[in-house]
Amino acid sequence: MRLGLRVFFGFFLIAGLSAVLLLKVFLAEVKPSVREVMEDLMVEAAYLLAETAADELDADGLKPGSRLGAQLQRYAKREVNVPIWGLRKESLDLRLYVTDARGRVLLDSGQPSAVGQDYSQWRDVALTLRGDYGARSTRYADDDRSTILVVAAPIIKDGRTLGVVSVAKPVASVQRFIDRAERRLYWAGAALLAASLVVGVAVTLWLVASVRRLRRYAQQAQAGHAIAPPDMPGELGDLALAMDDMRRRLEGREQLEHDVRALTHELKSPLAALRASGELLQDELPAADRQRFAAQVLDQTARLQTLVERVLGLSQLEAQIGLGERQRLALVGWAEAQLERQASRLAQKGLSVVWTARDDVAVAADAALLELAFGNLLVNAIDFAPAGSTLELAVSASPTTARLTLRDHGPGVPAAAFAQLGKRFFSTARPGSLVKGSGPGLAIARRVAELHGGRLAFEAAQPGLRVGLILPR
Secondary structure (H helix, E strand, C coil): CCHHHHHHHHHHHHHHHHHHHHHHHHHHHHHHHHHHHHHHHHHHHHHHHHHHHHCCEECCEECCCCCHHHHHHHHHHCCCCEEECCEEECCCCCEEEEEECCCEEEEECCCCCCCCCECCCCHHHHHHHCCCCCEEEEECCCCHHHEEEEEEEEEEECCEEEEEEEEEEECHHHHHHHHHHHHHHHHHHHHHHHHHHHHHHHHHHHHHHHHHHHHHHHHHHHCCCCCCCCCCCHHHHHHHHHHHHHHHHHHHHHHHHHHHHHHHHHHHHHHHHHHHHHHHHCCCCCHHHHHHHHHHHHHHHHHHHHHHHHHHHHHHHHHCCCCCCCEEEEHHHHHHHHHHHCHHHHHHHCCEEEEEEECCCEEEECHHHHHHHHHHHHHHHHHHCCCCCEEEEEEEECCCEEEEEEECCCCCCCHHHHHHCCCCCCCCECCCCCCECCCHHHHHHHHHHHHCCCEEEEEECCCCEEEEEEEEC
16 A cells, blocks of 8 residues: 555544544533533522522411412413524423422422322432432433433421422423534534545645655666755655765765776776886887887876876866856957967877857856866867867857857767766777777866856767857856
């Protein structure tokens, strides 16, 4: 099962059980609470009527001319039509009866009347006459709605208990209020459950989306894409940063291993040539051979020095975060000055430079770094250009970028190798030789372009290779 479904079902289970339990607790408390409130009000009514009845009774029962009985009959016949919180009350449901000290009914508002009957065994009367709190509930059918609550209060005069006033009320009279409260609780519970589900879906979607972002980031990091970690709050953000730190450490270790292997491979050829030349120079050789082998030693030593310097320069560039002091450089004039510095090398190989475009464009750049990048591109083009051929140089502009393009007419680069150009230690063999370039030259130029916010572009020229240094204006 997917993570999202697990989280959703877990949240649904917790929310659902919580809602059900809360509903059960509330519903279990509604009916008893209503009965408790009703009993409280009935007790107060009973004690109030007991004080009224105390003036109507003496030791022998009702006083002659008592008006309490007539009042109870008028109460029982009185009509009522009152709205109570949206429900209409249309009948008076209290039954009132008065017993003497022996438990005999003296007055009764109920129909049929129980006057003259002996109620001394009913709990409300018996307990009250004993001096305790008298109350009872009587059910006349199997339905709980048929229950009648009865509470009693003693009629006390001059310290003597003359009788009991009992107040009875059927539960059915307040059942409508209980039913309405239960319905409201059901709807509130359903709304709470629905809201919980909405929150659960939202939390699940957010969590799944965050996990998917982390997974996508991990997959892209695994594929070798250097991207920023996703910006997420809380522990997920900490996890993303930890994953990014781990990626950087692994990439650094992998890059170090790759560079060490590549550098070792690049060092093998000059070291082997130096060893062979050194061994031969130990023997007695003709002057011409000794001169040739000595020149080879110097050549391979220069190659090693160039390689080391370029690797160190590339390492410094890759560790560099920003640029130094920027200058506004007019690219055409600046490029011509760079060509002058390589004039002897161009003449040595019989190469000429032809301008194919000379747009008047200037860029804000670090002059030293830009010179380093263009110098590596120019040396690379000179090395791969056939003797006596032409190098094509162009400066072109767009609304947002300036492009310095250099093309040679050499063997070019196979299409499959284009993706590797600009990487450390990758190069193809020089024309007429199995000796390969060291590779850091293009990597240096690419890194300089990146530090300036630009890029290095390669294009097959047929023949040759066209390299474009693209910089923001």
